[in-house]
Amino acid sequence: MxxxxxxxxxxxxxxxxxxxxxxxxxxxxxxxxxxxxxxxxxxxxxxxxxxxxxxxxxxxxxxxxxxxxxxxxxxxxxxxxxxxxxxxxxxxxxxxxDWTWRRDNMEAHTGEHIVSGIVHALFGYNNVGFHMGERCIEVDFDGVLTPDDVLDVERRANAAIREDVCVEALLPSPTELAAMDYRSKKDHDGQIRVVRIDGVDSCACCGTHVSSTGEVGLIKILRMTTKKKRTRLELLCGRRALVACEEAMDALRETSNFLTVADEEVPEAVRRLSGEKDDLKHQLKQASRKQIDQYVAGLVPDGTLAMCCLPGLDVEDLRYLCERVLEVTGATVCAALSPVDGDATRLAYVIASSGEDLRPACKELNSRLGGRGGGKPQMVQGSWAAARDAAEAAVREVLG
CATH class of the missing domain: 2.40.30.130 (Elongation Factor Tu (Ef-tu); domain 3)
Structure with missing residues (x-):
């Protein structure tokens, strides 16, 4: 106690x-x-x-x-x-x-009270748990907040900071306590300590706090998540919030310099680049499909098994290659391989069949070639830690 x-x-x-x-x-x-x-x-x-x-x-x-x-x-x-x-x-x-550590925690704890008090006053939700970590605070409320709600709470919290109202730690008598309106997560025995912030919050608390809201300086809510009719807010207060804002401004300035646009033009510039990237990806995909079609047109399968190996193909391209081979040629099984981008020691694979259940073969090939993957009866995919020659030899032995 x-x-x-x-x-x-x-x-x-x-x-x-x-x-x-x-x-x-x-x-x-x-x-x-x-x-x-x-x-x-x-x-x-x-x-x-x-x-x-x-x-x-x-x-x-x-x-x-x-x-x-x-x-x-x-x-x-x-x-x-x-x-x-x-x-x-x-x-x-x-x-x-370590005064920086203590002061950070005093600012953070007071900031949490400001936010929790405002949420309780506006929506009636209770703070049902919070954690002060090395950097940010996580606060859980027993109700659902919208992004607009959270923005409103943040603005009101910073308005309370600008008002610079008194933060008091009270030790009320049982009679005084009975007459007080205050928040509390659980029942307490013995003396109750109530931290009161004028016009903002009153809460049973045993933590350390700054003496006025102005000393918190700044509150920034980083993100919100909702789950099972609860909302979790992650927030920064005081010096930590200021550092985060400085880092964000540095990142924005670096991005604007890279894009050679003004800071306020960064979002639109990024959207424009994203659209251009999507257009280029579509063009590359079309060119890749054209290359695959040309490759398949000249392919002569070795009996019922077609073995294909082309560089620079992703799994989606490999599936398309298998489908085209089974459509155009007389092969009933196609194994398509491509070196994994960024890892020269692995081969990506897709194996497709017009009727055979490939899962037993996939399991055996993975075991032989240090692979991982699986799939449906007529199409399996994954990667192997094997050289091309070894992989093709194993495929021919198992499926040829």
Missing amino acids: ETFDELYYTKPYLREFDGKVVSCDAADGGFAIVLDQTAFYPTGGGQPGDRGTLCVGAGDDSLVAHVREAVPGNDAGEVIHLADVALPVGANVHGSL
Whole structure:
């Protein structure tokens, strides 16, 4: 149970502190260190634990332990610092937080409250789970949002940031709590901590937050997915959102320079290029089919088996080749091969028959030639890890 009088609650902007080592035990390939007080927030409530260093002594004689994560201990208010170096019990220690990490998480957690509060107010949907990862936040709601809904939520969230309203962490009495309207994912025992954002949200929460919405800076919803009447939003807040916008602008600028168009003309230029690409692909496909027709017209099968090998054909072309061979020539089985584009060690294959079930032969050829693939009784396809001569010899032995 949280006591809410820990340094990371009472002084959430504290970057450095002093304490004393209470215990240090081997754990998880490192050491589990407990202090008499700490500003390291322990993993919980969807928020990752803090990182940083614990230092004993000074100068050349100092001993520094790097904390990869702070996690809750067994007792109320106890925090375990998972570190790479053991520290002596009873030693005075100076702790330093990885402030960029902590600040990112404070901005992210506050931003999540803003978004969740707005969604709840507009649509009545509840936040039924969220995860703060290394980069973005995933938030799940128990209802379906449309893309227009999400855009509206994002705009309202950033408007709340511009308003720069107060973010408070309250510890109401049971009587005060009973009179409050607040969100909560589950029932809690003992003291409830409510994070209230003026005019935006009130929610039971044990995380760390910035003191006003303006400190979040920016909220950007990256994507939304819907499944089983639920919606998941992936969002960035604060510095991380700014970095993502900078990266997106860099990518846009690079693309506009490559296309020699203005930034705002990039979408239309890309659509135009995509259309031209589709036209060229169609022309190439027509030329390929013409080449295949010319090849088939001069083909003389070896009995009932026609063996064909042409470079630069994809699986669709190979199927067309087989179909044309069975239509035009007297062959009843056609094996069409082509080197796999980008992998000279493999051959793509399609084998077609006018009546024979090819699946047993396909299985045997795959086994012999290090292949994979399959298909329907009269047409199978895949690839083999074999040279052309070996593949053709095996086909003739199995199907000839």
